[in-house]
Amino acid sequence: MPFPLFIALRYLRTKRKGLFTMITTVIGVTGVSIGVAALLTTLSVMNGFQADIQKKIVGAQAHVTVYAHMNPAREKKLREAIGAEAEIVATSPFALGQAIVTFGERSTGIVLKGMDPRQEFTVNDLSKSLTAGDWAALRPEIPEGGGKPVPGIVLGEELAKNLGAWIGDTVVLISPQSLSTPMGMIPAMKKFRVAGTLHTGYYEYDSAAAYAELEPTAAFLDTPGGLSGLQARLSDLERSDAVAASLQDRLGWDYRVRSFTELNRTLFAALKLEKAVMFIILALIILVASFNIASNLVLMGNEKLRDIGLLKAMGATPGQIRRIFLWVGSLIGGFGVFLGVLLGLVLCWIIERYPIVELPADIYYLSRVPVSIEAHDVFWVVVCGLALAVLATLYPAYKTAKVDPIEAIHYG
Incomplete structure (x- = not known):
């Protein structure tokens, strides 16, 4: 000692x-x-x-998200790059945009996401977040009085409360994309039927997010190529930054690749x-x-x-x-x-x-x-x-x- x-x-x-x-x-x-x-x-x-x-x-977002203005060639390149990453276990296409939702005299801005539920639920846990309604009700249905089929929409629980809307109610979405008519330029408008509400536990999503099927959403938002990008789920969440960087190198700067930490960097x-x-x-x-x-x-x-x-x-x-x-x-x-x-x-x-x-x-x-x-x-x-x-x-x-x-x- x-x-x-x-x-x-x-x-x-x-x-x-x-x-x-x-x-x-x-x-x-x-x-x-x-x-x-x-x-x-x-x-x-x-x-x-x-x-x-x-x-x-992570329950509401994918581990890695790739944004791009799609066309067949770009989509093919993107899928090849994703296929080359062994750590990616599932992917899902999406269309994303901003809109205004109105119900009665109430209106508010939202982020509208179009997706294929079967693929979407492989990259996040939204399927567990539904508090009322049914994801299957997103499919367009013909109203009782007849007319064009109205697609369904799932609203965040806080958003539905703020609007006073409930399952079966019809809300109107207004897109910032303008339509050219004989009367001049007017904003695109489309009716959606409330198919359910969800609770992710994250207020920013529950108060401003809405989900609908991919095709009607892409058409409403006038999304180029019908897609805003692809989402991916990884075998190891902690590798999201590394995989995002690898994909960015493979794809080049025509694509924006973001991990969930980069999308929420400020938080x-x-x-x-x-x-x-x-x-x-x-x-x-x-x-x-x-x-x-x-x-x-x-x-x-x-x-x-x-x-x-x-x-x-x-x-x-x-x-x-x-x-x-x-x-x-x-x-x-x-x-x-x-x-x-x-x-x-x-x-x-x-x-x-x-x-x-x-x-x-x-x-x-x-x-x-x-x-x-x-x-x-x-x-x-x-x-x-x-x-x-x-x-x-x-x-x-x-x-x-x-x-x-x-x-x-x-x-x-």
């Missing part, structure tokens, strides 16, 4: 003379423990929210920034708590002044004296970090298992706080806690090492 570590352990095991010194040690360990526990719990809760948001987004960047800010703020709490360890070392240095003088007189170098007190501070801080990690893991387990904190589901789309403990977060919390504890011990360690041995023995 190294000499500085041996002496440090002896100092920690020795009964302390001053009650105040003992109190500062307890306060230092407790402060570091609480700071580490708060940091670990906060990061785990934020991980849980991010994982929940990602799950909901994930905001979550990442928020997590970083919380880490810094809570790390400062650990730093403040570490100053109690520093004050404890100053008091210990005064208490052990005679011992330090004797050690120096026996040949101990200033570097060894410094390392003694660095070891003392590190061991105290390390014990606090250990207790903090243990406390944080217990808190995360309690939050996940028991509904201590209940959230209003109509606002957060969650009834309980999600928790996800990541190994790399635990690692960085431990590293941060230990680093701050050691940082706080540097000044008292260097100050103590400068003591003159004769004065220390005489006045200690």
